[in-house]
Amino acid sequence: MDTQSxxxxxxxxxxxxxxxxxxxxxLTQSAVSKRIKLLEEQLGTPLFDRHNRTISLTxxxxxxxxxxxxxLDLVSDTELELENxxxxxxxxxxxxxxxxxGLHRLPPVLRQFVQxxxxxxxxxxFLGSERAYQAxxxxxxxxxxxxxxxxxxxxxxxxxxxQDDMVCVCSRDHRLAxxxxxxxxxxxxxxxxxxxxxxxxxxxxxxxxxxxxxTLRAPMxxxxxxxxxxxxxxxxxxxxxPASMVSDFGAIPTGNENRTAxxxxxxxxxxxxxxxxxxxxxxxxxxxxxxxxxxxxxxxALLDLLNQHKx
Numbered sequence: 001m002d003t004q005s006x007x008x009x010x011x012x013x014x015x016x017x018x019x020x021x022x023x024x025x026x027l028t029q030s031a032v033s034k035r036i037k038l039l040e041e042q043l044g045t046p047l048f049d050r051h052n053r054t055i056s057l058t059x060x061x062x063x064x065x066x067x068x069x070x071x072l073d074l075v076s077d078t079e080l081e082l083e084n085x086x087x088x089x090x091x092x093x094x095x096x097x098x099x100x101x102g103l104h105r106l107p108p109v110l111r112q113f114v115q116x117x118x119x120x121x122x123x124x125x126f127l128g129s130e131r132a133y134q135a136x137x138x139x140x141x142x143x144x145x146x147x148x149x150x151x152x153x154x155x156x157x158x159x160x161x162x163q164d165d166m167v168c169v170c171s172r173d174h175r176l177a178x179x180x181x182x183x184x185x186x187x188x189x190x191x192x193x194x195x196x197x198x199x200x201x202x203x204x205x206x207x208x209x210x211x212x213x214x215t216l217r218a219p220m221x222x223x224x225x226x227x228x229x230x231x232x233x234x235x236x237x238x239x240x241x242p243a244s245m246v247s248d249f250g251a252i253p254t255g256n257e258n259r260t261a262x263x264x265x266x267x268x269x270x271x272x273x274x275x276x277x278x279x280x281x282x283x284x285x286x287x288x289x290x291x292x293x294x295x296x297x298x299x300x301a302l303l304d305l306l307n308q309h310k311x
Contacts, residue, residue: 001042003075006068008035009047013057013065073139077294084297090119093298096127096135096144100225101285104244105162106145109309113302120298128223129200136290142299145306147200148284157291159303161310164242166204166281168274171235177272184277188214191237193228196221201283205240208278233270240281246271 011021012032022029040047047061057065083091097106102124114122127135132144136156148158168187170176179186188209194216195201202218209216220236222228225245232239287306289295295303 001039001071003072005035005039005042006072008032009039009061010065010068010072012036012048012055013061016055018055073293076139080294080296084294087297088119089117089297089301091296091298092121092123093143093296093302094123094125094141095302096125096132096141096146098128098132098146099126099223100242100245101145102126103226104242105285105309109302109305113305116305117298117301120301128196128198130198133288136288139290139293142289142296143302144288146285146288148286148288149200155291156288158286158288159307160284160286161306162285163311164244164283164285166240166276166283167243167246168238168240168276169232169246169271170238170274171233171270172272174235174238174272176238176274182275182277184209184212184214187238187277188216190217191220192216192218193220193222193231193237193239194218195223195225195228199223204281204283208281212278229271238274240276242283 008021008025008027011025012018015021015024018032018036019029022032025032036047043060043064045060046058047064048055049058110122113120125135125141127141127144127146129147129149132141132146133149133156135141136144145161148160170190174190176182176186176190192205194205197203197206197218202221206216220231222231225241228239229241229245231237232241287303289299289303
C-alpha cells in the first residue's frame with residue numbers, strides 16, 4: 001500500500017464521491033479511480049460499493065479507514081521528526097484563526113514571525129471555533145487560534161493566550177436602552193445578534209438563558225464580530241461583544257447620562273452600554289493543536305512567539 005493510494009481512499013470515503021475527492025486532491029477523477037483500483041487489487045477486496053449515482057464503504061472499507069489514517073499520520077510524523085533534526089525553521093505551516101483574532105490579536109505576531117522566519121510558507125485559513133477544533137483533529141491545520149472550549153479534551157492541547165471581557169450593547173435608540181433595571185427576560189424578548197449556534201461564543205451566551213429557562217432569539221447569526229457590531233449599531237438587536245472592540249468604551253452612554261456624550265472623541269456614538277443582568281461573561285482565546293502529533297520547527301517557533309504575546 002502506498003500513501004498516495006491511501007490518501008485517495010480517505011478522500012473518497014470522506015466525500016462519498018470520486019469526482020469531489022479528485023477536486024480536493026487536485027487530481028483527475030481517472031487518477032483517483034486508478035489509485036482506488038490498485039489498492040483494492042492489493043488487498044484483494046472491494047472497498048466501495050458502487051451504486052447508480054452514489055458510493056458507500058464496504059465492510060472492508062470501514063475496517064481500513066481508521067488504519068489508513070493511522071498509517072498516514074505515522075508517515076507524516078516520521079517525516080516531521082526527520083526534518084526537525086536539521087534545526088531549520090522552514091517548510092509549510094497551516095494556521096486557522098477566527099476573524100476577530102486575525103484582525104485584533106494576530107497581526108503583530110505574524111509580522112514578527114514572517115520577519116524572523118522568511119523560509120516558512122504560511123497558509124492562513126479563517127474558521128469558526130467548532131470548525132477550527134475539527135480541522136485540528138483532522139490534521140487539516142497545524143495550529144488553530146480560536147475561542148477555547150471549557151470542556152477538556154483528551155486529544156487537543158489548549159493554551160490560553162488572551163481573555164475577552166464581554167459587554168452587552170445595543171443601539172442608543174433601541175427599546176432596551178430605556179429600561180432602567182434590565183433583566184434577562186427583557187433581553188429574551190428582543191432579537192440578539194450573535195455568532196452561529198455551533199460556536200463556543202454562542203453557547204457561552206445561550207447557557208445563561210437556558211439556565212433561567214428563557215429562550216434566546218438570534219435570527220441573524222454571523223461569525224463576523226465587526227458585522228455584529230454594525231447590525232447592533234443600526235438598531236437590529238442587542239449583543240455581547242468583546243470590550244476591546246469598542247473604542248473608548250468608557251465614553252459609551254449609560255443610564256440617564258447626557259446623550260451629548262455620543263460626540264466624545266473616539267467613542268462608539270451609536271452603541272449603548274447595557275448593564276448585563278447575569279454573571280459576568282468572559283471568553284478565553286488561545287491556540288489549540290493535536291496533543292500527540294509531532295509539531296514542526298515552524299509550529300514550535302510560532303507557539304513560542306504566541307506565548308511572548310499573551311496577556
